[in-house]
Amino acid sequence: MRFNQRIQALPLLIGLGVFLTTGCGGSQDEHAGHDHGTETEAVGGMDTDGMAVTSRQNTLTKIFHAAPSPIETASLIKRSGANFHKDALNGANRASEYTTSDAQAINLGVYGADLSYATIFEENSTGLEYLAVIKSLSAELGVDDVLSGARIDELEANRNDREMLIDIVSDTFYELNERLKFNGQEDLAGLVVAAGWVEGMYLATRHLEEASEELKTRIAEQKLVLDDVMRLCQSYEQTEALEELLTSMEAIVAAYSDVSTAEGEGTTSREESGSFVIGGGPTFSADNATIEAIASAVETVRSGCIQ
Amino acid sequence: MKHTLLLLLAFGLFTTMAEAQCRSFTKKNCLSSLDGYIQNDNYNSAILIPGDEAELMLTFLAGQDYRLIICSHPVLGEVAYEINDAGGKLLFDSRKNEPDVNYVDFKVETTQQLQIRVQVPETRTAIMHEGCVTVLVGSKS
Numbered sequence: 035m036r037f038n039q040r041i042q043a044l045p046l047l048i049g050l051g052v053f054l055t056t057g058c059g060g061s062q063d064e065h066a067g068h069d070h071g072t073e074t075e076a077v078g079g080m081d082t083d084g085m086a087v088t089s090r091q092n093t094l095t096k097i098f099h100a101a102p103s104p105i106e107t108a109s110l111i112k113r114s115g116a117n118f119h120k121d122a123l124n125g126a127n128r129a130s131e132y133t134t135s136d137a138q139a140i141n142l143g144v145y146g147a148d149l150s151y152a153t154i155f156e157e158n159s160t161g162l163e164y165l166a167v168i169k170s171l172s173a174e175l176g177v178d179d180v181l182s183g184a185r186i187d188e189l190e191a192n193r194n195d196r197e198m199l200i201d202i203v204s205d206t207f208y209e210l211n212e213r214l215k216f217n218g219q220e221d222l223a224g225l226v227v228a229a230g231w232v233e234g235m236y237l238a239t240r241h242l243e244e245a246s247e248e249l250k251t252r253i254a255e256q257k258l259v260l261d262d263v264m265r266l267c268q269s270y271e272q273t274e275a276l277e278e279l280l281t282s283m284e285a286i287v288a289a290y291s292d293v294s295t296a297e298g299e300g301t302t303s304r305e306e307s308g309s310f311v312i313g314g315g316p317t318f319s320a321d322n323a324t325i326e327a328i329a330s331a332v333e334t335v336r337s338g339c340i341q
Numbered sequence: 342m343k344h345t346l347l348l349l350l351a352f353g354l355f356t357t358m359a360e361a362q363c364r365s366f367t368k369k370n371c372l373s374s375l376d377g378y379i380q381n382d383n384y385n386s387a388i389l390i391p392g393d394e395a396e397l398m399l400t401f402l403a404g405q406d407y408r409l410i411i412c413s414h415p416v417l418g419e420v421a422y423e424i425n426d427a428g429g430k431l432l433f434d435s436r437k438n439e440p441d442v443n444y445v446d447f448k449v450e451t452t453q454q455l456q457i458r459v460q461v462p463e464t465r466t467a468i469m470h471e472g473c474v475t476v477l478v479g480s481k482s
Binding site for chain 2: 083084085086087088090093094095096097098099100101102103104105106109110113200201204205207208210211212215216227252255258259261262265266297298299300301302307308309310311312313314315316317318
């Protein structure tokens with residue numbers, strides 16, 4: 035009797051496996067509903083090269099979400115003439131104060147932005163200090179293998195190699211995002227991204243009295259990145275911590291509503307190198323009061339992140 | 342009750358297997374194409390079948406050089422991709438502009454959101470395959 039039940043359950047299990055295998059991989063699938071009328075064939079999973087026979091008959095549109103990384107923002111800040119202010123970073127010695135996984139993920143994002151900022155401004159000693167903090171917080175979250183001790187040692191031996199540090203920062207945060215998603219902790223991945231953006235903006239908006247017009251324009255343009263970050267995080271399961279952070283960020287969204295946008299039609303041309311240039315597009319501007327309101331809203335949210 | 346437990350176990354097992362295989366596919370076949378670029382932190386990979394589409398809306402910053410890679414399993418054929426501006430105007434079509442490679446290098450004159458649209462070609466074969474598709478974005482100053 036038991037044997038018969040198992041036999042009866044087997045096709046169901048295989049079928050479920052096929053369904054799940056074909057439908058996995060993301061958070062926002064929209065089924066377009068086109069019927070191909072293809073044959074159904076049950077398989078237990080993909081081969082090691084990333085392919086398999088499918089049983090799925092309806093096509094879908096997979097919606098991906100992403101946002102520029104803190105290292106891109108830090109690059110932008112540096113190019114617009116800003117200076118490095120170490121006192122603006124969240125103290126590395128505070129890492130042990132973050133004891134819940136939500137606080138650890140939030141401050142992984144904060145420290146990641148601090149690390150990116152230090153790296154781009156060639157403050158490698160500070161960078162190494164923050165890299166050690168990131169390794170420790172990653173360990174607390176159970177994903178410490180995203181940054182091996184061997185890589186840190188390699189970097190210690192090449193302390194002045196900025197490119198190596200940039201590579202390590204970039205690889206570490208890509209691996210972290212991938213691992214958290216794979217572990218079903220997309221909400222934590224969202225906290226890392228959102229807090230990382232807030233910290234990047236906090237650093238960009240310190241010492242506004244010495245900010246160039248270019249930096250103010252770059253701050254205004256972050257209206258689009260904020261939109262990326264909010265959409266990305268809203269696509270994840272809304273845990274209490276993620277919802278709370280996104281709700282607090284609504285004040286920043288409100289401050290950005292006073293940024294003016296002038297739309298321009300996009301064009302495409304090609305350089306001799308073969309690279310394409312996308313011209314046109316929107317331009318952004320904001321008066322000093324708007325930039326200060328953004329800075330103030332960012333500071334409030336950031337205070338909540340690091341407390 | 343036992344069946345429910347078995348179904349839940351199968352759910353976890355097959356989902357994990359497929360995701361692990363896409364991670365492995367991406368590491369093995371895609372990431373090296375971003376050498377010289379700083380990869381975007383976000384991992385975006387999915388299992389698609391012929392006729393499927395994928396979309397990504399992302400802000401690209403002025404002053405950066407970008408490489409966009411659409412890395413797909415060969416079983417899916419020539420996966421096409423387009424870049425549209427935020428208003429939907431077509432700016433780049435891989436079928437016309439870069440038919441032989443799976444990546445495009447570009448920069449933007451002004452910071453703007455662009456929509457990347459990926460299309461897996463239809464097939465007439467009786468047995469249809471699914472495969473991993475990964476969208477990678479790298480930048481450099």
